[in-house]
Amino acid sequence: MIILFTTVEDEKLEVVKKIIEKLEQFTDTKIMYDERTKTFNILPKGQNQYEALKAVSVIRAIGLGFDEQSAFRLLSDEYILDVIDLKTLIGSNPDAIRRVKGRIIGEGGKAKRIIQEYTGVDISIYGHYIGIIGPYDQVQIARKAIELLIDGKEHSSVYKFLDKAEKDLIIYKTSKLGRKGINEIKGNR
Structure with missing residues (x-):
């Protein structure tokens, strides 16, 4: 099983935490924040690792200052x-x-x-x-x-x-x- 991870700046941490549940639903993933390493660990629930990669992209986008609506566009294959x-x-x-x-x-x-x-x-x-x-x-x-x-x-x-x-x-x-x-x-x- 593959676990993907990504980080965000401290000032974007709360913004990302607010969208975790919604992102998990859209991507069929489990997303956990590790306080010790300050990383988000993204685990695909099924066999589709591509959805986990999409979740990483959304988290990275929010960490880069994009709003939720813009970041969630990354769930589209387009x-x-x-x-x-x-x-x-x-x-x-x-x-x-x-x-x-x-x-x-x-x-x-x-x-x-x-x-x-x-x-x-x-x-x-x-x-x-x-x-x-x-x-x-x-x-x-x-x-x-x-x-x-x-x-x-x-x-x-x-x-x-x-x-x-x-x-x-x-x-x-x-x-x-x-x-x-x-x-x-x-x-x-």
């Missing part, structure tokens, strides 16, 4: 969680991390909001992590846009990238899925 660790990309200098986070957020939250609107993803900026939740293709586009900002590209260049990526994704989906792809893109499932 959604993934992608995490960018700024420390691995730019080092641990607090001023550099603060500057890059400011570029990703943008003035008044504009850059973050535009990335979310173009891609349909949810983005959380927490500590030195950037979390992205959404469908795989859209998450990859959002990640690339964020990486461009991290690399110092102008915001206008990133917005042009998003515009082109959105058009390319529409063309791809319509060519692969026909009319169904068009409806999926528009949200008319």
